[in-house]
Amino acid sequence: MSDVSMFNLRIGQGIDVHPFGAATPLVLGGVTIPNHSGLKAHSDGDAVIHALVDALLGAAGLGDIGSYYPSEDPVHAGKNSRIFLVETHRKLSALGFRLINADITIMTQSPKLLPHIPAMKDCLAQDLQCEASQLNVKGTTTDHLGFIGRKEGLMTSAVVLLHQG
Ligand code: MG
Numbered sequence: 519m520s521d522v523s524m525f526n527l528r529i530g531q532g533i534d535v536h537p538f539g540a541a542t543p544l545v546l547g548g549v550t551i552p553n554h555s556g557l558k559a560h561s562d563g564d565a566v567i568h569a570l571v572d573a574l575l576g577a578a579g580l581g582d583i584g585s586y587y588p589s590e591d592p593v594h595a596g597k598n599s600r601i602f603l604v605e606t607h608r609k610l611s612a613l614g615f616r617l618i619n620a621d622i623t624i625m626t627q628s629p630k631l632l633p634h635i636p637a638m639k640d641c642l643a644q645d646l647q648c649e650a651s652q653l654n655v656k657g658t659t660t661d662h663l664g665f666i667g668r669k670e671g672l673m674t675s676a677v678v679l680l681h682q683g
Contacts, residue, residue, distance in 0.1 A: 530577025547638025631657035
């Protein structure tokens with residue numbers, strides 16, 4: 519990383535929230551998590567990827583996920599969110615951005631995420647063409663407080679650091 523100048527560093531943040539209750543499976547970070555209600559959304563509801571895409575676009579100064587993939591556009595109905603991530607990575611690469619690291623937090627009361635985190639990191643690393651070690655994915659609960667604590671939905675947060683050069 520000796521070629522990384524601190525003057526070309528860009529930080530970005532993304533947040534996403536979706537309610538549980540979909541008939542479709544729960545998909546987080548590209549990984550299908552069995553035996554749990556899915557997230558209601560226009561796409562496949564992968565809130566990890568949605569927050570990550572928003573963070574990447576934010577760091578690059580390119581707006582937000584909704585401006586590229588509007589939820590009212592029927593073409594995105596039920597769409598695999600990994601497509602959003604791959605396309606966003608391509609867009610950023612073309613502008614000379616590369617990922618230094620990403621830190622992702624999934625706030626949910628259930629299910630238990632720990633067993634699924636290595637697979638999520640592998641999926642995301644594949645789509646971002648980076649090493650899994652550049653990605654951190656962690657889970658937390660809200661200690662039964664609020665809509666997350668009542669298991670009505672979940673929230674995700676992603677912070678990324680990019681280098682442009
Ligand atoms: Mg979303």
